[in-house]
Amino acid sequence: MKVKNVVIAGLGGQGVLKASDILADAAFRAGFDVKKSELHGMSQRGGSVSSDVRYGDAVLSPMVPPGEADVLVVLEATQVEINRPTLRAGGVLIGPDLLDPEAFKNKKSLNVALLGAASTILEIPEEDWLAAMRANLAEKLHKLNEQSFATGRAAALARSSAT
Amino acid sequence: MTGERLLLSGDDAVALAALHAGVRLGTGYPGTPSTEILETFDRLGGQAQWSPNEKVALEVGLGSAFAGARTLVTMKHVGLNVAADPLFTAAYTDILGGLIVVSADDPGMASSQNEQDNRHYARAAALPMLEPIDSQQAYDFTWLGFEISERWKIPVILRVTTRVCHAKTIVRPRATAQSSPQPSFQRDVPARVMIPAYAKPAHQRLRQKLADIAAWNEAEGPVRLDAGDSKLGIVATGISAVHAREAAPEASQLTLGLTYPLPLERIRTFAAGVERLLVIEEGDPVLVDSLRAAGIPAEGKPEMYRFGELNVARVRRILAGDTSPEPAPPKGKPPELCQGCSHRGVFEVLRDLNCIVAGDIGCYTLGVLPPFSAMDTCVCMGASIGVGLGMRHVLPEEQARRVVSVIGDSTFVHSGITGLAEMVYNPPSTGHLVLILDNGTTAMTGQQEHPGTGRLLDHSPTGKISFEALGRAMGIQNVHVVSSQDKEQSLRDLITGLLAKSETSLVVTRQPCVLAAPKIRFYEKAATGQTTPDSCAADVVD
Numbered sequence A: 001m002k003v004k005n006v007v008i009a010g011l012g013g014q015g016v017l018k019a020s021d022i023l024a025d026a027a028f029r030a031g032f033d034v035k036k037s038e039l040h041g042m043s044q045r046g047g048s049v050s051s052d053v054r055y056g057d058a059v060l061s062p063m064v065p066p067g068e069a070d071v072l073v074v075l076e077a078t079q080v081e082i083n084r085p086t087l088r089a090g091g092v093l094i095g096p097d098l099l100d101p102e103a104f105k106n107k108k109s110l111n112v113a114l115l116g117a118a119s120t121i122l123e124i125p126e127e128d129w130l131a132a133m134r135a136n137l138a139e140k141l142h143k144l145n146e147q148s149f150a151t152g153r154a155a156a157l158a159r160s161s162a163t
Numbered sequence B: 001m002t003g004e005r006l007l008l009s010g011d012d013a014v015a016l017a018a019l020h021a022g023v024r025l026g027t028g029y030p031g032t033p034s035t036e037i038l039e040t041f042d043r044l045g046g047q048a049q050w051s052p053n054e055k056v057a058l059e060v061g062l063g064s065a066f067a068g069a070r071t072l073v074t075m076k077h078v079g080l081n082v083a084a085d086p087l088f089t090a091a092y093t094d095i096l097g098g099l100i101v102v103s104a105d106d107p108g109m110a111s112s113q114n115e116q117d118n119r120h121y122a123r124a125a126a127l128p129m130l131e132p133i134d135s136q137q138a139y140d141f142t143w144l145g146f147e148i149s150e151r152w153k154i155p156v157i158l159r160v161t162t163r164v165c166h167a168k169t170i171v172r173p174r175a176t177a178q179s180s181p182q183p184s185f186q187r188d189v190p191a192r193v194m195i196p197a198y199a200k201p202a203h204q205r206l207r208q209k210l211a212d213i214a215a216w217n218e219a220e221g222p223v224r225l226d227a228g229d230s231k232l233g234i235v236a237t238g239i240s241a242v243h244a245r246e247a248a249p250e251a252s253q254l255t256l257g258l259t260y261p262l263p264l265e266r267i268r269t270f271a272a273g274v275e276r277l278l279v280i281e282e283g284d285p286v287l288v289d290s291l292r293a294a295g296i297p298a299e300g301k302p303e304m305y306r307f308g309e310l311n312v313a314r315v316r317r318i319l320a321g322d323t324s325p326e327p328a329p330p331k332g333k334p335p336e337l338c339q340g341c342s343h344r345g346v347f348e349v350l351r352d353l354n355c356i357v358a359g360d361i362g363c364y365t366l367g368v369l370p371p372f373s374a375m376d377t378c379v380c381m382g383a384s385i386g387v388g389l390g391m392r393h394v395l396p397e398e399q400a401r402r403v404v405s406v407i408g409d410s411t412f413v414h415s416g417i418t419g420l421a422e423m424v425y426n427p428p429s430t431g432h433l434v435l436i437l438d439n440g441t442t443a444m445t446g447q448q449e450h451p452g453t454g455r456l457l458d459h460s461p462t463g464k465i466s467f468e469a470l471g472r473a474m475g476i477q478n479v480h481v482v483s484s485q486d487k488e489q490s491l492r493d494l495i496t497g498l499l500a501k502s503e504t505s506l507v508v509t510r511q512p513c514v515l516a517a518p519k520i521r522f523y524e525k526a527a528t529g530q531t532t533p534d535s536c537a538a539d540v541v542d
């Protein structure tokens, strides 16, 4: 498979790195070559954070070149514009506006909910997503995150069938 | 374990290889992007410990290697400056157990005060250097590093960069963890006691070792050839090699693994077979200069690409000779001190008192940004004290009296203690004030322990240095501790009073980092046996 490029962005503390860990692990479990890269360091203190995940038959650079992301997942509305240049023409943006803030109360699992949305366009089997979530999250969080993943997935499917 | 497929960061891959290769001791000092190596090594069951700074870490590591144990020493690029003194003479010695010094460089300064290129250290200290391109090579080169180190009795530098350390890629580990040499002291005075009489022949031996290693690198060193179009030949190292493969898949490419001493004849042969030879390297023109010095006509990158890290887009521009201005990277939201951070109150006071602040490195460096704007210098770890003293010595009195040195607890242990000695020994006529911001952890790099916390790398209890007792023992005239119970007003009054005196003063502000506090409470309880056996530190924070 041709390399799939995904960028996940947001602010420190939102779980951007956790989300990219889950995605990379899911792609890894699905048997792909995977590379994931981001800048750590100052991220825990609320600054902008983004993480690149690439998977396919053979991945070279671990960083998604600007303008080549197939999917851009953004966890925080203020971070959409600064990250938009990473998207390729025709690439898909998944932003926090996908979820109705009234209905989606669990902010802590927004990262996983948006992964659920992204899962509708990433060719990774559901069992690999679930296994990756379980491997990367504390056990007491499993149920809630599985629900959030399903919520995000349903929201994305609803939107794509509406348009 | 053969054939097992793992998704690992470069740091974790180095740690796993160290475990498999039978490393008996891992030492280091935290620093992005190297920190996780020792933390993972500890988690995997290896013996890992934080030293007060990189110099001590290397010295402990050297002793361990002299004693015959395979040893790993880790640090970030600037850490090697601190460890440079032992490094340069360790190169002259014969070591018994393999010794790898990891230098984790940070091109682009994701989290560093400079982007120095530590490939220069291999040349300057005359030590072999390995540069992996991904986690698999980080794993393989850790093994290889020990083999080279033991074969030639020489320390080996494993140079990794941010995008190798923190990128996760697939690793297939080796079959078995072999048994490593048993430590046992063997006296070898001429090889380990570097007085001139022994150091002179040792220098000659070092050069001979390098010549032998170069010959080995020519014959069977880790070089990868991707045969392609003869129009363009690329020579690359480290992470740049994968960017180059992606940017120019049709080119012929020679990717070097042991980048010092270089396999110059292999490169010369490769160069002879291509029309255009281009060197793709991040940072300084180290490789291209070496090739040119050897008479290999090679093209480097335009000067603008010395700065920052490379990526596929920049390599494409280098290939095209494009020197037009690059699009400005999007401005993200800068980091800031956490809400409730103990450093906030201190910088509010320093700002309000219009202090001239000689700052230092850590989370508290963010005191330079609004709303505090209360830091005037920041150079390297520990510099706050010396720089503050220097300013005090020469500034007019009205300004000198406003100078304060501000240093974090981990930074103080790392390299602030000698600064206090300087203050006691050469006190400025207006005196001086040093503030230690003791938040009970090395917060900046992810909350590591240090000798002032009283806990080891794995958070179990050990001896603890008291900064106030140290200050008193050193002869500082006024030593005060301000705890979290004290109001900001009392800190303000205290500092105002001390600045008016012409005496030496040390104030320790003691309040835990808010992110670390729950874990610190957990470790303290664990030390007194008050926790349930199945609870774990990760559960105390969400």
Ligand SMILES: Cc1ncc(C[n+]2csc(CCOP(=O)(O)OP(=O)(O)O)c2C)c(N)n1
Binding pocket: B029, B030, B031, B032, B054, B076, B078, B079, B080, B082, B112, B113, B361, B362, B363, B364, B381, B407, B408, B409, B410, B411, B412, B439, B441, B442, B443, B444, B445, B513
């Ligand atoms: C020589 C060197 N080693 C390591 C580092 C990485 N580093 C920067 S600041 C710091 C320590 C910060 O801890 P502390 O002084 O306690 O301040 P805090 O972050 O807790 O506020 C470290 C390890 C460095 N910049 N230079």
Ligand code: SF4
Binding pocket: A045, B336, B337, B338, B340, B341, B342, B343, B363, B364, B439, B443, B444, B513, B514, B515, B516
């Ligand atoms: S991590 Fe700790 S020291 Fe750093 S800004 Fe946050 S509270 Fe302050």
